[in-house]
Amino acid sequence: MALIVQKFGGSSVANAARVMAAARKAIKAKQAGNQVIVVVSARGDTTDDLIQLAREITENPPAREMDMLLATGEQISIALLAMAIATLGEKAVSLTGAQVGIVTDSFHTKARIKSISTNRMRMALMEGNIAIVAGFQGMDEKENITTLGRGGSDTTAVALAAVMKTEGVEGNKVDCEIYTDVDGIYTTDPRLVPEARKIDFISYDEMLELSSVGAGVMHSRSIEFARKFDVPVLVCSSFGEATGTWIIPEQSWMADSPVRGVALVKDEARIAILDVPDRPGISHQFFTALASSAIVVDMIAQNVSRNGKTTIGFTVPTEDLKNTLAILAPLAEGLGAIVENSGEVSKVSIVGVGMRNHTGVAQRMFKAIAKEGIHLRMITTADIKISVLVEKSEGIQALRAVHQEFGLGQIETKGIQGDRYSSLGAGYTDLVSITNRLPNMEDILVTEVSVESEQGRITVFQLPDLPGTCSSIFGSIAQAGIVVDMIVQNVHSQGVDLSFSVLAGNLPFALEITEKWIGIHAKNATVAADPDITAIHVHGVGMRTHTGVASKMFGVLANLGININMINTSEMKISVVVDQDKAGMAVNALKEVFQIS
Ligand code: ADP
Ligand code: ASP
Ligand code: MG
Numbered sequence: 001m002a003l004i005v006q007k008f009g010g011s012s013v014a015n016a017a018r019v020m021a022a023a024r025k026a027i028k029a030k031q032a033g034n035q036v037i038v039v040v041s042a043r044g045d046t047t048d049d050l051i052q053l054a055r056e057i058t059e060n061p062p063a064r065e066m067d068m069l070l071a072t073g074e075q076i077s078i079a080l081l082a083m084a085i086a087t088l089g090e091k092a093v094s095l096t097g098a099q100v101g102i103v104t105d106s107f108h109t110k111a112r113i114k115s116i117s118t119n120r121m122r123m124a125l126m127e128g129n130i131a132i133v134a135g136f137q138g139m140d141e142k143e144n145i146t147t148l149g150r151g152g153s154d155t156t157a158v159a160l161a162a163v164m165k166t167e168g169v170e171g172n173k174v175d176c177e178i179y180t181d182v183d184g185i186y187t188t189d190p191r192l193v194p195e196a197r198k199i200d201f202i203s204y205d206e207m208l209e210l211s212s213v214g215a216g217v218m219h220s221r222s223i224e225f226a227r228k229f230d231v232p233v234l235v236c237s238s239f240g241e242a243t244g245t246w247i248i249p250e251q252s253w254m255a256d257s258p259v260r261g262v263a264l265v266k267d268e269a270r271i272a273i274l275d276v277p278d279r280p281g282i283s284h285q286f287f288t289a290l291a292s293s294a295i296v297v298d299m300i301a302q303n304v305s306r307n308g309k310t311t312i313g314f315t316v317p318t319e320d321l322k323n324t325l326a327i328l329a330p331l332a333e334g335l336g337a338i339v340e341n342s343g344e345v346s347k348v349s350i351v352g353v354g355m356r357n358h359t360g361v362a363q364r365m366f367k368a369i370a371k372e373g374i375h376l377r378m379i380t381t382a383d384i385k386i387s388v389l390v391e392k393s394e395g396i397q398a399l400r401a402v403h404q405e406f407g408l409g410q411i412e413t414k415g416i417q418g419d420r421y422s423s424l425g426a427g428y429t430d431l432v433s434i435t436n437r438l439p440n441m442e443d444i445l446v447t448e449v450s451v452e453s454e455q456g457r458i459t460v461f462q463l464p465d466l467p468g469t470c471s472s473i474f475g476s477i478a479q480a481g482i483v484v485d486m487i488v489q490n491v492h493s494q495g496v497d498l499s500f501s502v503l504a505g506n507l508p509f510a511l512e513i514t515e516k517w518i519g520i521h522a523k524n525a526t527v528a529a530d531p532d533i534t535a536i537h538v539h540g541v542g543m544r545t546h547t548g549v550a551s552k553m554f555g556v557l558a559n560l561g562i563n564i565n566m567i568n569t570s571e572m573k574i575s576v577v578v579d580q581d582k583a584g585m586a587v588n589a590l591k592e593v594f595q596i597s
Contacts, residue, residue: 001033001034001035002033002034002035002175003035003036003037003161003164003165003174003175004035004037004176004177005037005038005160005161005177006025006026006029006036006037006038006039006157006176006177006179007038007039007041007135007153007156007157007176007178008022008038008040008077008081008238009041009153009154009179009180010041010042010043010044010045010046010047011044011180011181011238012041012179013041013080014043015044016080018238019043019077019084020084020088021238021239022038022179022238023084023087023088024088025179025238026038026081026090026092026132027085027090027130029177030090036125036131037121037130037131037133037160038081038130038132038133039134039135039157040074040077040078040133041074042070042074042076042077042136043073043076043080046076047070047150050069050070050073053069054066054069063108064108064144064145066109067144067146070109070137070147071096071134071137073136074096074134074135074136075096077134078096078132078133079094081094082132085130085132090130091129092129092130093127093129093130093131093132094132095120095121095133097133097134097139097156098137098138098139098143099120100116100117100120100121100133100160101115101116101117101119101120102116102137102159103116103117103138103141104138104139104146106141106142106144106146107146108147109147110148110149110294111138111146111147113148113155113159113441113442114141114439114441114442115440115441116160116441118164118167121164133156133160135153135154135156136148136152136153136155136156137156148219148221149219149221151216153219154219154221154222155221155222157176157222158176158223158225158226158233159222159225159441159442161174161225161231162174162225162229162441165231166229166436173420174231175231175421177234178218178233178234178235178236179237180217180235180237181237181238181239182217182235183198184200184236184237184243184244185198185202185207185210185218185235185245186198186199186217186261187199187260187261187262187403187411188261188262188263188264188399188403188408189215189216189217189264192396192399192400193396193400195404195409196408197411197413198244198413199245199261199411200243200245200246200414200415200416201245201246201247201248201251201416202245202246202247202248202254202260203250203254203353204223204227204249204250205250205353205384205572206250206260206352208220208224208227208572209349209351209382210349211223212545212571213263213347213349213351213387214263214264214266214347214349215261217235218233218235218247220542221442224442224542224545224571225441227541228542230249232247232248232249232420233246233247234247235247243417244416245416246416248421254352254353255352255353255354255356256354257406258354258355258358258364258406259350259351259352259354259355260351260352261350261351262348262349262351262403262406262408263348263349263351263399264346264348264396264399265346265347265349266346266395267318267346267392268315268316268318268344269315269316269317269320269341270313270314270341270342270343270345270377270378271313271316271321271325271339271340271342272311272313272342272490272492272493273286273311273328273332273340274309274311274337274338274340274492274493275311275338276309276312276332276337277309277335277336277337278563280558280561280562280563280564281554281557282335283312283564284551284554285331286312286328286331287300287550287551287554288554288555289328290316290324290328290547291547291550291551293327294547295316295317295320295323295324295327296316296317296320296545297314297315297316297547297550298314298317298544299315299347299378299380299387299389300312300313300314300380300550300567300568300569301378301379301488301489301567302488302564302567303490303497304528304530306461311494311497313342313491315345315347315378318344325339340492340493342377342491343392344392345377345378345390345391345392346390346392346394346395346396346398347387347388347389348387348389348390348399348402349386349387349388350385350402351384351385352384355383356384359478359483360474362379362381362386362474363471363474363475364405364406365386365388366388366468366470366471366474367405367468367475368401368402368404368405369388369390369398370467370468371401372394372397372401373467374390374401375390375391375466375467375491376388376389376390376470376491377389377491378490378491379488379489379498380487380489380568380569381486381488381568382569382570382575383572384570386487443546444540444541444542444543444549445540445541445542446539446540446543446549447540447596448540448596449536449537449587449591449594449596450536451535451537451583451587452534452535452536452537454503455501455502455504455533455534455535456501456502456507456510456529456531456533457499457500457501457530457533457577458501458502458507458510458511458527458528458529459528459530460473460497460498460499460514460522460525460526461497461526462495462496462497462522462524462525463495463496463497463498463522464496464521464525465496469496470489470498472517472521473498474500476514476516476517477502480509480510480513482506482509482510483502483503483506484500484501485500485502485535486499486500486566486575487499487500488500488566488567499566501535501566501577504531507529511529514527515527530565532580533565533577533578533580534578534583535575535577536575536576536577536578536583536587536590537573537575538553538573538574538575538594539572539573540572540573541572542571543570543571543572543573543574544570544571544574545571549574550574552593552594553574553576553590553593556589557578557586560582560585560589562582562586564578565577565579
């Protein structure tokens with residue numbers, strides 16, 4: 001017998017008729033011979049309303065009490081759904097997160113799951129019930145109610161599927177179905193770009209990146225669970241029978257297109273730290289301080305130094321700006337550095353596993369944005385993702401331009417068949433066994449440390465801050481058939497810096513082209529090149545959102561006195577560029593710290 005975990009989002013249980021419709025879907029799955037667990041969110045805007053209630057009392061509610069309040073939204077939904085199912089003649093039992101035994105850490109309002117007991121759910125299922133579990137909530141080890149962060153019901157659903165798969169169900173056949181108000185995952189948010197198309201299948205990695213760069217359709221932590229425990233997820237509409245999107249292990253054909261989805265984060269705060277002494281460990285100090293306040297640093301653009309000083313640019317969620325500035329100010333002062341609040345920006349990202357083997361993808365993205373006359377405030381690239389920052393007011397325009405450039409409005413949608421994918425990811429078994437040894441379910445899983453030597457790096461300082469600059473440079477380089485790997489660009493009050501890496505063998509030619517370009521377009525710019533660099537990658541799942549990983553990595557390098565030349569972060573990989581002669585030492589130390597044999 002297979003187990004299906006269904007999750008109904010807020011709009012899918014917003015009124016009595018929808019609760020009844022959700023009840024019918026659960027009953028249908030049970031009557032088809034499956035065991036069924038249903039996870040529900042708070043109805044409609046309940047969570048927002050509860051937050052408003054708290055605000056009417058105080059601007060700064062104690063986090064513990066906030067969780068006590070927020071958790072009530074989901075409790076209403078589970079009771080109503082259980083009643084609906086009973087009315088339709090099936091057995092159901094509602095359970096809160098605490099009753100199920102979803103144990104979390106104690107970070108109220110953004111708790112992470114430590115463990116989930118399967119006993120109570122298995123008992124409910126064995127007695128012939130549909131088990132209905134409140135999403136978004138758990139309890140900590142002292143039995144305080146906690147919540148997982150906005151949108152966290154997705155994470156509850158996939159985590160339940162994961163734990164049932166590893167210990168609760170014979171044959172491990174577990175699928176997770178997410179019912180929401182769209183009929184699947186689209187090439188981008190259809191509310192922002194009407195031409196967006198539904199995707200039939202998307203890989204865990206692509207979805208993980210997309211959801212962490214703004215595709216709010218799935219809580220990104222839910223995809224970490226899907227990836228780590230290999231739980232295929234079907235995302236579909238709760239309002240009709242239309243087919244949805246399967247999130248599954250990567251299939252080779254997915255790499256045929258360079259870009260599979262684009263996403264927008266409407267507002268982030270951009271910060272530049274200027275005049276940072278270029279000594280090992282300095283950036284580590286900044287990021288450690290932020291990590292210890294649970295501030296997730298997003299894009300990081302650190303460029304090579306000039307005159308012994310370097311510039312670090314990065315973004316944080318707008319709501320963390322005040323805190324971030326307060327934490328950085330004393331540190332910067334001690335170093336003679338300057339912290340610059342560079343204002344609100346939007347982040348546009350493109351994602352696709354095909355990026356690994358298609359050339360010129362970054363350049364096409366930059367060109368599409370330049371055509372709109374939009375400036376790029378920062379660029380970072382990662383394995384299957386490229387992100388750029390633009391002015392906040394230009395975000396949607398840039399998103400649309402990029403969506404169009406990659407033809408995403410015309411992709412073919414065949415519709416998915418009724419197949420299930422519970423046993424597709426045979427290659428993931430190892431990952432599951434590693435995961436089983438994790439002390440906490442939601443802990444970061446670092447799987448590999450790898451090295452790419454024989455790389456060269458070019459840095460250009462003082463580029464003109466004009467739309468189209470990057471597009472034009474990379475256009476020239478692409479024309480010469482040179483593949484560019486990492487790109488880091490950062491705009492600050494002292495100018496525009498751009499670094500990129502290429503294979504060491506291509507460095508002389510790339511340098512020649514860059515210098516020629518500068519001679520024509522940017523007389524004030526200067527160039528530096530380094531033919532002996534190595535990229536070190538630490539691979540895992542959910543690397544960027546677990547604040548500790550990057551800072552641990554930078555810490556290891558700082559302790560060894562190794563300077564970091566470039567940094568790139570993504571959900572699956574954090575990469576740094578270091579001098580070639582230090583690489584071996586760095587890799588050994590990183591393997592030791594992340595316990596990789
Ligand atoms: P639920 O309440 O069911 O959890 P959400 O509002 O969290 O639903 O997520 C569904 C919404 O996500 C859609 O209405 C859509 O506007 C938005 N969305 C953002 N990016 C995408 C995307 N790439 N594909 C589909 N929907 C998206
Ligand atoms: N009700 C919670 C929220 O609105 C959790 C969720 O819907 O996933 O954020
Ligand atoms: Mg949601």
